[in-house]
Amino acid sequence: MPAPSEKPPEKTPEKKPSRIQIRNRKKIIDAALDVFSQHGFRGATLDQIAEAAGMSKPNLIYYFDGKEAIHVALLNALMTEWLDPLRELDAEGDPLEEILGYVRRKMEMSRQFPRESRLFAIEIIQGAPRMLPHLESDLKPLFDEKCALIAGWMNAGKLAPQDPQQLVMSIWALTQHFADFDTQVRVLVPDETAGWKAANAHVETIFRAILTPKG
Amino acid sequence: MPAPSEKPPEKTPEKKPSRIQIRNRKKIIDAALDVFSQHGFRGATLDQIAEAAGMSKPNLIYYFDGKEAIHVALLNALMTEWLDPLRELDAEGDPLEEILGYVRRKMEMSRQFPRESRLFAIEIIQGAPRMLPHLESDLKPLFDEKCALIAGWMNAGKLAPQDPQQLVMSIWALTQHFADFDTQVRVLVPDETAGWKAANAHVETIFRAILTPKG
DNA sequence: TCGTGGCTTTACCAAATGGTAAAAAACACG
DNA sequence: CGTGTTTTTTACCATTTGGTAAAGCCACGA
Structure with a gap:
């Protein structure tokens, strides 16, 4: 059987995000806000978001798992402060x-x-x-x-x-x-x-x- | 030069729509109302509308010039009664x-x-x-x-x-x-x-x- | 019965779209 | 520097989507 958890209780092995990650995630979220708020989820495209964020489409996917993940992240961040x-x-x-x-x-x-x-x-x-x-x-x-x-x-x-x-x-x-x-x-x-x-x-x-x- | 308009003053050569046309146009508009009101213009697809209307996609195009025309017709019809x-x-x-x-x-x-x-x-x-x-x-x-x-x-x-x-x-x-x-x-x-x-x-x-x- | 014209379907197509693979570039750091 | 890691780009791909072409169907009058 596998070694009974010696490591500290780290559930998800997520490292803390770098400065670049923080900055680019913000840029993406902001761009997504522009696009999603104007076209809705289905009407928005990754290309639009990528252009609004000033980066390439595959780069979006590097920071978020996909279109849906961006939308969800956006809604989550918003719900609290709203x-x-x-x-x-x-x-x-x-x-x-x-x-x-x-x-x-x-x-x-x-x-x-x-x-x-x-x-x-x-x-x-x-x-x-x-x-x-x-x-x-x-x-x-x-x-x-x-x-x-x-x-x-x-x-x-x-x-x-x-x-x-x-x-x-x-x-x-x-x-x-x-x-x-x-x-x-x-x-x-x-x-x-x-x-x-x-x-x-x-x-x-x-x-x-x-x-x-x-x- | 072409014959100087002898016909009665018919601007657009549109015949009056048949019963089938009236019925199907209504079906399409109603289906489009379902889909557009749920997904917005960009998020809606002709396939969705076609299925909701119970007819094939090319058949939609037979009755309306395209996606945009359906949307416009819908808004026009609605604006009045609204x-x-x-x-x-x-x-x-x-x-x-x-x-x-x-x-x-x-x-x-x-x-x-x-x-x-x-x-x-x-x-x-x-x-x-x-x-x-x-x-x-x-x-x-x-x-x-x-x-x-x-x-x-x-x-x-x-x-x-x-x-x-x-x-x-x-x-x-x-x-x-x-x-x-x-x-x-x-x-x-x-x-x-x-x-x-x-x-x-x-x-x-x-x-x-x-x-x-x-x- | 045969056209004829309005209606419908089948078979497509080019562009757009969400997403991937992998190489290249930029960066962090000993 | 050099090296391992993070970030970005290039080149793709499969599916979806708006739309077209052309053949088929069907009612109806001659």
Whole structure:
């Protein structure tokens, strides 16, 4: 029988990545974000990603196992930070300001990271074939936890009572709209700067209106 | 020189389509709706569409000039009816009820035609490469007209004053969310029937809250 | 019954695409 | 330096994909 594990408990024999590896992996992920967020998984090609990353196609495969691996790595890296604004929802803070703060953070993310927003949108619209596990394991628990928190605030009379799940999804719908449907928004409201200002104000108005408890 | 047009003024020599043509074109468009709404333009294949339509690939090409032509035909056919709910917004009706009626119609469309909603969403998210002209020529004028109508209502004190453009886009964002992000919604709110009921109620609450003029 | 014209299938094809093999180049380091 | 390792390139390959050519099928009127 084989020697009973004398080595230190190294599960996967992965060495720590070199500087070049780190740099090139980043370049690939960024290029993949460009391409996948514009064409979806099936519509994206390795050649496009390779060109956007400024390297050859076989070189991509050297760093990632294949197209699918790149996509998965991208989604994994993204899922964590994408949920951060929701995680920050603080049970100790002022309820109304906490939620308005969350709304502002999401609007800010939509403006600063539209590619990420679109990548998620496309993945979900297409049935989340590569992200369903993440939705179940990462998003769902956080969603339930924060919904319970909000429900508590409502029961305490700090917020107008309503369905917390619908409230949170409404926040997502409104804040992501401006990143995902940017093309349409630009046609209808050509002045981009004014558009964002108006959007921020309008969204804030909405949630202030439906959350302020009736005195 | 060629005979100076004696025939009746027929621009394109298209005969009226036969029954078979009508039936098969419909089958193709419906199949294409399935495939394009799930994979986007680049990600969809003619083979997929052909199989979904129950006919051979060359047969598709017999009815449409190619992949792009199918997609364009699909978008054209859709654009018209998709804007109908907004067209019905009636200047003569009660302002609040008119807008709430519009919201209800859009929610109903999201539930009944999720494929259509997703097709549009994907097209827009990907930069509307084949729909920008329609947005400019069809959507924009209608949008401007209805925004002016709503602004008039606000000036007359019938609705709480706010940015009409942002209002309309908020309606779109909220109503489409439940069709486009259906996969996510299902994970977070497993009971579909209850989800739709709650969504309808919540969306109605939102717009009633921000539109009711302070009296 | 025989055409005739609209419809469908079979057999292809060239380009694109995901991926591989192996040599060449660049690098790390004693 | 020289040598072993990491990184990159070149040359391919099998499959998929959008599309074509041409023959076959089928209903229907003369």
